[in-house]
Amino acid sequence: MGKDWPLSILVAGPAGAGVFAASLIIGRVLFRHGVNVFITNEYPSLIRGGNQWALIRSSPDEYIFSHRRLVDIVLALDNYSARAYISKLSERGIILCDEKDCGQNSNEHVRAFPFRKVLEEYKAPQVALNTLASGVIFGILGASKDTVSEVISEQFKHRKEYAELNLKLINKGYELGVALSVGQFPQLSKKVEEKKRLLIDGNSSVALGALAAGMSFFAAYPMTPASPILHFLAEIQRDYGIVVFQPESELAAINMAIGAAYAGARAMVATSGGGFSLMVEALGQAAMTETPIVIVEVQRPGPSTGLPTHTAQGDLRFVIHASQGEFPRVVLAPGDPGEAFTLSFKAMEIAWRYQVPVILLSDKFLAESYWSIDEFPSLTPSPGSVIRGEYQGDYARYRITEDGVSPMALPGTKNALVYANSSEHDEYGGGTIDPKMVRAMNEKRFRKYESLKSIAEKEGVKTYGKGDKIIVTWGSTKMPILEALKSLKDIRVVQVLWLEPFPEEALRQELAGSQFVVIENNMTGQLVSVIREKLLVKPHGFLGKYDGRPFDPEEIESYIASLGWV
């Protein structure tokens, strides 16, 4: 029982008790000490009642890709949590709880505090229990008091009346934590930040990537786990002069976005699988009218309403095929916040360069977990294939060109009338049923596929580690795999970022002569089936998970062991 990093802290309690707020305060304080931080959560689809938890895992010495099963400190905000998480405790682990919730006297693993009495003493509401208890953690870890005050003041900057009380409570908690004098946990030391970093979630990273790419119009109907994108953009819309709007349905959201894009605005929508189902007809419309659009699909378990607040990677086949007819589309799957930012930027850029719909396929685990990462790269958007200013010559919206990309003028342009048509059309946009024209238009649209395919081959695959035993994966499942890889030798991880067009040659080269398995967060092995279809090869094995939870690194370790790879 050394004082080693990494350290895992679990905050648990009823919905409405400020579990997530506490996890962000704790995570941010650790982050400000220069420590690598990962935060994730699990909650039912409820606003009050029901148990939820958030986990903060951190280390100054190594990057933290994900959680592990056991935790070192449980901060239990109610009686249920004080009992329910005992089995998750590591050997050195302790549970911090109110003396009434603990249901027994303090022992080696259970540390009872008069939390509720202290709250009464300070005339504080019960909901402030999370702040008081967080203070105990900071005391145990010897956190910088200045950093703690800084984070609390920022947390309550819009509610100054609470800031003072919460500061008092956190300081009181700090004293209690110091007095506990437990010796089995590492101590924080204030490090000078060498480089600028971020502690950020996947949803916010997606929003910022689109913003960096010049997004000026965002419409979304609320749907967990995509709603935080709407909340974040709505809040900052005045700082960035953009339209952020919640209409009556996903049907309205995507059609508004397509209208805005036709007019010339870089537009995005965000939803989960159910909302995307409603958007599918308009996805085909964007393709047929060659209107650039970015659709963020944050996966949760289906079918139907499924598990609204949990995670899955069950929509891969759905998004690469959705809609009637045939047309080129792009599907990108980020696996961490950095990729969420760059691929969101890329999605908008590709949409406006090639006039195609681009789907950014995220998932709940990526969307609502936080990772400390390096500063986002500084990116500058390009003009795309839009023509501005008076048009010279005879304008045709769907002019047949060599690369399939037609000049995109905007309505309002002098000497150019822009006719977008969801029916098959001629070069000017007028409806047609002429077989020669129908074939020419299909071929024109599909010439864009060739350009997109070559980008996919260049950028669609990413590799981690060395070895001739390979784990192929996609999306955020990469993170628990990389966490497991810390204890696995001579294994290579191959992440597929472009799911459509599929980087088949790049992947073929990567897999050549090696044994590979596929790990993904679904039941049927959807990436497995795409690999079999495109590469005509069968993986050595497949590990799926379909209980609404992300993989634990431990599951991956034992799977790899079962293969005899270690």
Added chain:
Amino acid sequence: MDITTYDSGRRPVWCPGCGNYGILLALRKALAELKLAPEEVVIVTGIGCHGRISDYMKTNAFHTIHGRVLPLATGIKLANPKLTVIAHSGDGDAYAIGMGHLPHTARRNIDITLIVHNNMVFGLTTGQVTPTTPIGVKTKSTPFGNFEKPINPLLLALASGATFVARGFSAEIDHLKEIIKEGISHRGFAFIDVLQPCVTFFNTYTVLRERVYKLEESGHDPSNLEEAFRLAMQNDKRIPIGVFYKREEPTLEDAFKHAMNPPPAERLPVKVDLSKALTRFR
């Protein structure tokens, strides 16, 4: 300006005698009298016989999917309020599959004009019942007679807070032209239900001709909401046409003033300083 300014040169394929000819002509006349340049105008059309109108208008146009005319037109207007956006929809497009969008577009008062080509039947799909088909009417899908009460579009628009509510008749072209002009000039959502015969599947020409009367001639005051409701409910074999209600209110664009300088459509893709948005992640 001349009405030929707005003629795409494509030959209409509507049935001879179709009410859509009257609406097309009224629209072209209205644009000509308002002196709107073709590039300033966007016509948005849905699916149905009405939807062909975008082929025949020499303006900007978007022929969208079934039922989504209103959100699509709203997106265009929000992205570029300088454009004059005129949405065309049929009674199937607007009141059946697209009904969910109508009350919301009305209450958010986006500055667009909606012209519903209401012939009380699905024409393009060869004659099925729509939400405005009268009770008892036999159609291909109701061979024993329509058993559902028709909806009252004007009442719905009024109840949803539309700030301009009117009804026209496709055979009264100049009267319709004046309504369209007023609707386009109105700052806010202008709702115009246009009664038209479907000469092939539900020819109402004679009945409509007999029953319509003009509100201007009956001295109606369009600022009177209660009276507008009463007229919208009028059910004594007389059908009022004209402007039922009109009122100025803030528009949806007004709620996004922060995004309008320049408007989203005119924003050039340039490097964005994210530092302010990133402070919360430090």
